[in-house]
Amino acid sequence: MKVNWNYIKLMFLLLLLLGVYAFSGVRHQSKKIVKTKVEFLGEDNLFITQQMVNKLLIQNLGSLTNVPKDALVLNKVEKVLEANKMVKSAQVYLTVNGELISKIVQRKxxxxxxxxxxxxxxxxxxxxxxxxxxxxxxxxxxxxxxxxxxxxxxxxxxxxxxxxxxxxxxxxxxxxxxxxxxxxxxxxxxxxxxxxxxxxxxxxxxxxxxxxxxxxxxxxxxxxxxxxxxxxxxxxxxx
Missing domain, CATH: 3.40.50.11690 (Cell division protein FtsQ/DivIB)
Known part of the structure; x- marks a missing residue:
């Protein structure tokens, strides 16, 4: 029986890609938050400052640096920020480098x-x-x-x-x-x-x-x- 080496090579390549993808996913999920950053959108009227935001997060969630990325619930962080009476809306996300970015729209x-x-x-x-x-x-x-x-x-x-x-x-x-x-x-x-x-x-x-x-x-x-x-x-x- 003739062996279809092209088929075997293709299967091997697919398995290799799946392995690399799974490995990178595990590494990504195991990374920790290394830095927090606050960005204010819209006008520059700073009714709430970056220092105030960081303090608010620490008071409600504790220090977020060195927390595993997969352990953080982003929706919970957004709700903590939006509970502040100076904040109109907040969007929070993680970067691949381990930065926690909070984009905040203040009330006008x-x-x-x-x-x-x-x-x-x-x-x-x-x-x-x-x-x-x-x-x-x-x-x-x-x-x-x-x-x-x-x-x-x-x-x-x-x-x-x-x-x-x-x-x-x-x-x-x-x-x-x-x-x-x-x-x-x-x-x-x-x-x-x-x-x-x-x-x-x-x-x-x-x-x-x-x-x-x-x-x-x-x-x-x-x-x-x-x-x-x-x-x-x-x-x-x-x-």
């Missing part, structure tokens, strides 16, 4: 509430604690702080952040009632009354037209209040 504040209790309102409309590590440059919100008024305020903050002119100029929001807002501007002394958060685009288009004309007329310093509450009107009160 839109406004800072100042009253009986102080906190941020973030980009999901949720309350966010202040940080001793970093202070965000966002509008200060005062007045009647309730869950309902904050919902309306959140809608208004989103509108402000979508408009470069408003984002640059509005530094304070006073909630006179649940749906009645007054604005403090960066450079002007007058108060802007906008009423409720409906028809904001039309209201501020009118305001921008008024503002442009008032600058040309050098009249901005003569007003103590500007109202956008009425349909298609800008009503001004002089000093």
């Amino acid at each position: 504040p839109l406004g800072r509430i100042q009253g009986n209790s102080n906190f941020y309102l973030d980009d999901e409309g949720k309350r966010m604690p202040l940080s001793s590590n970093h202070s965000a440059r966002v509008p200060i919100i005062t007045g009647k702080i309730t869950d309902s008024s904050l919902q309306n305020c959140f809608a208004f903050l989103n509108f402000i952040n979508s408009d470069d002119f408003l984002k640059k100029n509005i530094i304070g929001i006073h909630i006179a009632d649940e749906n009645d807002f007054q604005l403090k501007l960066r450079l002007e002394d007058y108060v802007v009354n906008i009423g409720g958060v409906e028809n904001l685009k039309a209201k501020f288009n009118n305001y921008k037209a008024f503002y442009s004309k008032a600058i040309k007329d050098k009249a901005l310093g003569s007003y103590k209040a500007v109202s956008l509450e009425y349909n298609n009107q800008v009503v001004c009160t002089k000093i």
Whole structure:
């Protein structure tokens, strides 16, 4: 009987490859974590630092260096990180070199509430604690702080952040009632009354037209209040 050496060679090669693959897999699983690394994604507002992240992991999981890679549950590490009130989301993975990489997205504040209790309102409309590590440059919100008024305020903050002119100029929001807002501007002394958060685009288009004309007329310093509450009107009160 004629021996098919090509077939035997092929089988031998397959067995060799399987052996090498299994051996490398065992070696990979037996490796230990040699280093941890934290990367912050998005903006550079460090409400939580790398040192704080490392401390958080040690407090909850102990030291992760020299831990066998196959003994670490990555999902558990992510949940520990996301439990921190400054963290919006976390993704954790291991490299072939034994590095534990944590990629963290921090929460983004839109406004800072100042009253009986102080906190941020973030980009999901949720309350966010202040940080001793970093202070965000966002509008200060005062007045009647309730869950309902904050919902309306959140809608208004989103509108402000979508408009470069408003984002640059509005530094304070006073909630006179649940749906009645007054604005403090960066450079002007007058108060802007906008009423409720409906028809904001039309209201501020009118305001921008008024503002442009008032600058040309050098009249901005003569007003103590500007109202956008009425349909298609800008009503001004002089000093």
